[in-house]
Amino acid sequence: MDQVLRPSSSRKSERSKSVSELLDILHDTSHAHQSIHHSDQILIQDLEWLQNDREAYKMAWLSQRQLARSCMDLNIINQSPGWAQTQIAETIAVCKLNHQGGSVQLPDSDIIVHVPQGNIAIGEFQEVSLRAFLDPPPKLNHNLSCTVSPLLEIRLSNPKTIKAILLEMKIGAEVKIDPLSQVMTKMVCLHSLDREGPFQALNNCYVYKDTIQAKFLDLSHVMYIVIAVQAEAIQPPAATIWNYIHKTTSIGIYGPKYIHPSFTVVFVVCGHNYVPGKFAVSDIRTGGKNTSPVVFYLWGKHSWLLDKPQDLIISAFSCDPDFEVKIEKERQIIAQRQLEAGAVIHQQVFFSSVDHREMHSFVFQVHAGSLDGKPVTQFFVTSPDPAPNLKRLLDLQSYFQERESKRVPLLSTGFINYPTFQVKKVKFTNYGITVKTVLRQSKIDYLLEYLKGDIIALLGEGPVRAIGQSKVKEWYVGVLRGKIGLVHCKNVKVICKEQVMSISDSILTTKNLLEQIALPFKNLTYIYSVVLTLVSENIYDWKVLANVLDYSHLAQEDFDQIQADNEPERVSYIVKKLKEDCHKGRSTRKFLYELIVALLKMDHQALVERLLQEAVILTSAVKLGRSWREFAEKSAGLTKHQMQAYEIPYRGKSGDVSAEMMWKPAYDFLYAWSSHYGNSCRDMLQDLQSVLDKMKNPITKRWRDLTGTLILVNSLEVLRVTAFTTSQEA
Template identity: 45%
Template sequence: KHIHPTFKTVVALFCHDCAPKTLLVNEVGIQAGAAPPVVLQLWGKHQFVLSKPQDLHVGVYSNMATHEVKASEQARVVRGFQVKLGKVSRLVYIVSSRNTEDVSEFTLRVQVKDDHDCILAQFCVQTPTPPPKAGPKTSVQRRFLKRKEVGKIVLSPLAVATKYPVFQDRKVNNLKFGKLIKTVIRQTKNQYLLEYKKGDFVALLSEEKIKLKGQLWTKEWYIGFYQGKVGLVHAKNVLVIGNVKPIYFTGPDLTTSTLLEQILKPCKFLTYIYASVRTILMENIGNWRVFADALGYINLPLKHFCHSELDSEPERVASVLERLKEDCNNNESKEKKSFQKELLTALLRMDCQGLVARLVMDFVLLTTAVEVAGRWRELAERLIKVSRQQMDAYEAPHRDKNGVVDSEAMWKPAYDFLVTWAAQIGESYRDVIQELHMGLDKMKNPITKRWKHLTGTLILVNCLDILRSSAFSPASQDDYAI
């Protein structure tokens, strides 16, 4: 649950997507004596697809100069036969702080490579905080880097040499299909809920169902593609018939570019903090040139983004991001661009799904805090058992000298609560956004009645896997899910 000046972290490789939330230490190594087993907490998980079973070189690196992974243990190998047999591989890495007096949370990068040194997958995991020190306790998680820490940002040793794959615009093939058994025309239009006609066929992007409130009560929904539009369809109105495309299926085929464009619709309605986005990208983007090209600044030299020579890759990435912000805020431009949408489009085209998921969750929590504002206590009660004293503690840092939280600042305790709540769930970003949506739906006069874009965001995060597997996986080979 906490990090220490020196600790061991375990990377477990499963051939399925049901990783356990906890792992007993005696499952990893032999314990000394008869000490009780220590439960390791899941910090994060990532899913990727292999074209075939093969040897995997798994490396773990610190993204902050404050910590290091023992050099002799940075890269370990999982043999192809273990992958083929579906064996669970547990790889142990020793991580230590360079300054034992000042230990703070940081980010670990995990890279998976093949025998030819090509990156098959990479993602980042945020560590928990150190154990609380004696003194006044606070449950509020620190959200941003301190000013003095920004200069410590470093990329992992192999990040600069990262080879980002090319986004392929092609048909999405791994779909299920269903027959619609009811006609639905909505009196209150919602761009994320499909309208459809009985007897037609719909393509289903996932067999997993989403839960959210309909007109009166909570229902289960499929994400569907119907007549050129991605949206939700009530599960009870669909008869799933398999993965063979019906000959009577009408409308255009779903391509990766269409899917990318449609699932990013809600992004421009999400609130963000630029400094936070900048820090995350500086930590996680390893090639400013690829980033610039993905944003549409194809072949433009570095001097187009900054006037002086920049020594580090993170600073170059930051200069490209700054240019994007300026272009999106340019009121003289004929075509108004959305910073959030342009950024996430570029990252998805670079195969940075994990980074997109992290940013989207940050955006969602902040936007919800702003939308809920003074009603955040009601939302808190819908999400988790929380006492009045705990809620007061969230507001305490934001009270003025009269002991009152200004109405315009009420989003701050709301955001503090949501960030802490999300960290405690211990599930994926999909689960956080799903639980948040259901919590908002349960409120009296819920904001989701007028603010529909959280529904769109739920569609977005549930479509990342199918987008990635279609846009980047070899089209000619069978997929083995890891």
């Protein structure tokens, strides 16, 4: 039995397709060739080997799109942190059966279709697909009728069968055992060839307690089935069919895959017991406007018998002092008419961490009650953990606070009084005169070109080691004609300032210095949720960040609209606004680069170093791929057995780690390796550069941005000394 879970997704342009859409295209060869030919967003290669490995294809696609950098609408990341969570999908179960038959079950449900042996002739195949719609068909919920199951769609590739197929489904109601209820009502299986109806009752069905079995003799390519309880009349004192049945109401609690310092939880209420594992929400509001749809994951579910339709209020209460629920100004009421109509109802509840406390899973209580305060039901839900990468980064919060508190004292209000960035000429103490001319036919990023006798101003505290045209050399960080780069130590004679006759070629302002040393961030891969968390947890004055990002026009009213009532949430809003603006102008703007420039203007160097280290580790892992084994051997002397231990969690069905997944063990090793350097970002970057340079096929010959980061860390002290005043400004 070849069973595949295939999400369906919304239609998009030919130039931008989701992972789910690309996988669906694999079922149509001609469409696949056409899409690959016209799209520069996907890998141009044979995709057949990925057809049965959805995770591998997703990682191949993310690698081509530079992982998590620009493929998502990141304006909603705090509700949905993590990769690829904006891929909107409904779950479909698809199964291809031969003459021996089999069963197809919709995931996360008690809905099963049984195909008997001999259903089709030997040599033929029957493809069965199942999909459930939470909302019932119109006109089937009123005083005399009530739907008690989701609307099920069954698709058959071959409706001309020899034997009938059997549907088995648990339903969300039981008829009461009293004689009147038994006489007045009946459970029916309704079917139609159209999703909107009309529906007709199926004769061949059997009900036992909360389970119904239905036999289908006359089949079609597409059939729609729903279970309902119906009555021909209502006898007083009964008012609706609800008086004759025990009706199940279910509530699903959905949230992001990983929790975040501020996130949304969605309560989904329906009149049956099918609660899917994922739920797409399209009416999330951020900053006063609707965002694109986003998928939430099931955290927990609860079903109970609701005696009669009534107005309900569902609320949440955190059982953990580290988290709080934002209180809405207006109560969200589930109206009685909504329950009677059988409509799926969803409401949003906002959670946030309290006072920068450690992120961890927590328990909260969900309470449903009537308008007069009487409880109807209550239950407890446990949240997932924070993202693995996010969790360990949050553990470093004390590190940032310690570094920053040593440099800038805290005010009584709890805010840091950030120094003011000043545009001034950089004062150099060391210079060098070149002893030869170096002009390269093929330009190399971050390496200076010069003529014999040029005066170069020297930055940094000493030479750096990096590969040049072909060999590893020692270099000075220098400035020539307004450009910062590396100059080979052997090509420069160091002289003191008094020996310099003209410094016109070495003039550089702090603004030019800042913009140039941050250039590597334009090409580094990053995880947005990690960046957002680190910045929001370690910036203590949103107004300063807004000013350096040219968002000084933001006012308190902007935060009131999004209910941002503490400093981390305001900072988070500004970062998300920057991401959104850069995404709109992505041809000319780079989010991480502009953010780093802003942080350096605030003299937040400890935070910049941490963001730099995270981005370099992730980018190096992606660049290395399978070559990480050579790096591990050269840098830490790992044995083959130790390398296999890193790869075991990511092996596929074949027993090997696919090329598209190889960055994961590489990242795990690089993170463990870099942790030994503690707070010394400069030493880590230098050793990383040195080991990569010594490999058989050094990636640093093509990837020069790592060299650029060495220039950055060696220029930070000069930037701080020159650009910031020593006196504190209010």
